[in-house]
Structures are given as C-alpha cells and as structure tokens.
Amino acid sequence: MLTNDSHRPVPEGVVLQEEQQVHEPSSGRGRRHGTSRSEPFDRWFRYPAGFASDYASLLLGELQLPTAGLVVDPFTGSGVTGTAARRAGHSFFGVEAHPLIAELAALKLRRSPRDPSELLVTARELAQQATTKMRVDISGEADLTLRSFDPETLALLVSLRDLIRAKQDQEWYLYLKWALLATLRDVASVRVGWPYQRPGTQRQPTFADPVSRFLQRVAWMADDIRDLEKYKSASLTCRVKQGDSAESENWSDIGNGSAHGCVTSPPYLNNFDYADATRLELYFWGDVTSWSQMCAEVRSDMLTATTQQSSVGAARDARISLQEYGAVGAQISELADQLQKERGNRARGKEYDRVLPDYFVAIARILGNLASVLVPGAPAVLLVGDSAPYGVYVDTPGLMAKLGAQLGFTLEKDVILRHRGKRWAGNATRHNVQLAERFVLLRRE
Numbered sequence: 001m002l003t004n005d006s007h008r009p010v011p012e013g014v015v016l017q018e019e020q021q022v023h024e025p026s027s028g029r030g031r032r033h034g035t036s037r038s039e040p041f042d043r044w045f046r047y048p049a050g051f052a053s054d055y056a057s058l059l060l061g062e063l064q065l066p067t068a069g070l071v072v073d074p075f076t077g078s079g080v081t082g083t084a085a086r087r088a089g090h091s092f093f094g095v096e097a098h099p100l101i102a103e104l105a106a107l108k109l110r111r112s113p114r115d116p117s118e119l120l121v122t123a124r125e126l127a128q129q130a131t132t133k134m135r136v137d138i139s140g141e142a143d144l145t146l147r148s149f150d151p152e153t154l155a156l157l158v159s160l161r162d163l164i165r166a167k168q169d170q171e172w173y174l175y176l177k178w179a180l181l182a183t184l185r186d187v188a189s190v191r192v193g194w195p196y197q198r199p200g201t202q203r204q205p206t207f208a209d210p211v212s213r214f215l216q217r218v219a220w221m222a223d224d225i226r227d228l229e230k231y232k233s234a235s236l237t238c239r240v241k242q243g244d245s246a247e248s249e250n251w252s253d254i255g256n257g258s259a260h261g262c263v264t265s266p267p268y269l270n271n272f273d274y275a276d277a278t279r280l281e282l283y284f285w286g287d288v289t290s291w292s293q294m295c296a297e298v299r300s301d302m303l304t305a306t307t308q309q310s311s312v313g314a315a316r317d318a319r320i321s322l323q324e325y326g327a328v329g330a331q332i333s334e335l336a337d338q339l340q341k342e343r344g345n346r347a348r349g350k351e352y353d354r355v356l357p358d359y360f361v362a363i364a365r366i367l368g369n370l371a372s373v374l375v376p377g378a379p380a381v382l383l384v385g386d387s388a389p390y391g392v393y394v395d396t397p398g399l400m401a402k403l404g405a406q407l408g409f410t411l412e413k414d415v416i417l418r419h420r421g422k423r424w425a426g427n428a429t430r431h432n433v434q435l436a437e438r439f440v441l442l443r444r445e
C-alpha cells in the first residue's frame, strides 16, 4: 500500500501525485483561506472558497465539457465555479444556503445592467457626500461593529452605508453595497481575517482611508464588468438559487439530465461556521442583530458541519436514514459511535458524533439531486478535505465517493492536492494524523 509522509496509510484508491506526492493547485496566487485577492470577480469579496477561479477554470478545461454546456455547483458560495464556467462559455446553475453570500454570487453572475461608468460616477458622488456630511451617530451600531473600527473610520463607513441604502431601488445598489461590505475587513483595526473575527485583538488597518478603498473596489468591479463583454453570449444563463441543495425543489429551475458537469467544494467536517465567519458583514449591514437571529436566518439551510449546528433529534433521524446506504451507512454510524465514546471521555466534549450522521445524510441527498440533474457520463468534481476530530480519522472524500457509488456515480479519481492542518499533526490532543485536501472525480453512470 502507498504511504505518504503522514501517520496513516493512504486511504484505499487514493492516488498520490508526482515525486513529492502532493499537487498544490495553481489557484489563488498565495491564497490561504479563500478567493484570490487579484483575480477578476474573486476579488469582489474574500470568501473561504475551497478554490479560486483560475483553478476552477483549469478544472473545467480538463473536464472536456460540451461547448456552451451547463455547469452546476450545489455549494456555490461566492460563485467561483460560476464565474469560471461563464468565462469558459458555459451556463451555470448553483445553489447556496447562505443568503448574503448567495446574493454576492448572483451579483457576480449578473449580466451587467449598463455601462459601469455610471457605477463609478454614483460611487464618487456618494463618497463626496459621505466625507462632507455632518458626522453620523454611530452609538447604535452593533457591539462587534463598534469594536472593529476606530470611531472616525466607522463614521465614514456608516455614512456610506446609509447613503447606499437610500439607493435601494436603483440598479447599481447591490454593487455599491458589496464594494462597501468588502471594504470592512480592509479598514478594520482589529483582527478580522478568516476564519474568525477577533475584536479583542488590535491590528494596524491594512488600508487607512475607507472612502478611497471603497472607490478602489468599485473601480475593480467596473473593470471586471467591462471585461464581461469579451465572453458575453446571448444564449448563456447563469443563475444562483438561495436555499438548501439537499431539497430537490431547489433544483427545479433546471431539468433532470440537463447539466453537463459539476465542480464544487462542500463544507469540510472541520467545525468551520460559514454564518459566523460573515458576522461582521451581517451585523454591519443590519441583516441580523443577534446570534440567535443569525442561527435561525443565516444557517437554517446549511448542512450540519459544525457542533454548534448539531442536535440530538437530527442526529437520531440521520442515524436511521443512514441505514438506506448499506455498508457505507454502517461505516459512518461506526465512526459516530467512536466519536460518542471520545466525547464521553471528556468533561465537556464536543458533539462531533451528532454532526457526522447528519452531515453525510445531507451529502447523500445532495449527491442524489446531482445525479438527477446531470446527463449520463457527466463529471462531478468534489474538492474536500478529510478530518480527524478527537483523533478519529474521518475519510470525508472517500465516504462521499462511496455514497456517490450508491447514487449513480462511479469513482474515477481520488487525488491528494495538498496536505493541511500540519500544525495539528503529532499533537495527540488534536489530530494525530496528517490531513489532506483531495480532488475526487465522480462520473455519472
């Protein structure tokens, strides 16, 4: 059996690439936790994407899809697969659970309303008004917002926000909103990088002037929109549906057997909370005003991938549903048993045992929906990492492939792209394994 430099054997069927046995995708140019800072459209807002558009383009090129095909993504996020598909001349349909992020993806994939020079003119007018306006009252802002910026910066951000909100019925409204939302982390005076916002830890803002940074962001948007002319095709349609991709009705906008390929990056089983990760933007814009509202409204359509989302009832139901999936269902249940035992050994153990069944049942439903919309022979690429909560190794990509095999897919490739989580390797209290991000290629039968 092949081995890599980790403490565990390579899971059955996994191919190790090249001499150093790991292939670092040429994506994101230095990206660590999200979309590229420089690629067109990616740069509109940094989101933990799994891959950047240059890598998604590379993949789409290698999948040999038919000309002007339909590409789908059940975990659309900020729309990286969508923008890459459009650039390659394909239509796109994606489902994204996070309402704010679904709005961003849909915006990036919109046909441009008009000449973006108008966007620039409007932005400059708003910037002028924000800087000359009487200083606004910031005392009613959310605690996280107040703690994240120095008062002068926050006053300018709030001025801009209020001016933009007043333009809600105008066609450039969402572009202005997102240029401002993306400016927040650039000008914050506390740690606000991914994955978590740390309002207790001060830092030097990356950019001092929020207004000029906002205008810079608007200018990038205008450049990217203008560039769309190059690959505009009247017959292409790109759509994003906000909702849960495990629900078949969220796929009803496209017919069964209508899609030619899928490139996606599902949430990893690593306790990363996509709602919490965007707390700063949600609070600043006023979409949510409390943690409970965020859980109810932002997280509600997401699959369970964190212990915070888990519940006894959902886990019990999922255990029953797992029985539909034969040997792989039993394997997932066994892992959940091991995790339950590990939790019992700890004073305040986390409920990974409740996350696991719920997560994989949702993945199975999503793979089932994908199988319905893909044409026979279509490829589906999943980029996903494995995990090892409490040292119990969960071969997430391998288990997904096994579930796929029950739902009309054949596993064609399973390749390690890069090692990750190195800092935990060898740490007995965390993961005593070398984790990896993998590329899984399934083929619709």
Ligand SMILES: C[S@@+](CC[C@H](N)C(=O)[O-])C[C@H]1O[C@@H](n2cnc3c(N)ncnc32)[C@H](O)[C@@H]1O
Pocket: 047, 048, 049, 050, 051, 074, 075, 076, 077, 078, 079, 080, 081, 095, 096, 097, 098, 101, 243, 244, 245, 246, 264, 265, 266, 267, 268, 274, 301, 302, 303, 362
């Ligand atoms: C790794 S990210 C994918 C990011 C994406 N590649 C991009 O371009 O930004 C996973 C995404 O899946 C979304 N998600 C989680 N559960 C979902 C579900 N049941 N249906 C649809 N989207 C879901 C999360 O909100 C998150 O945005």
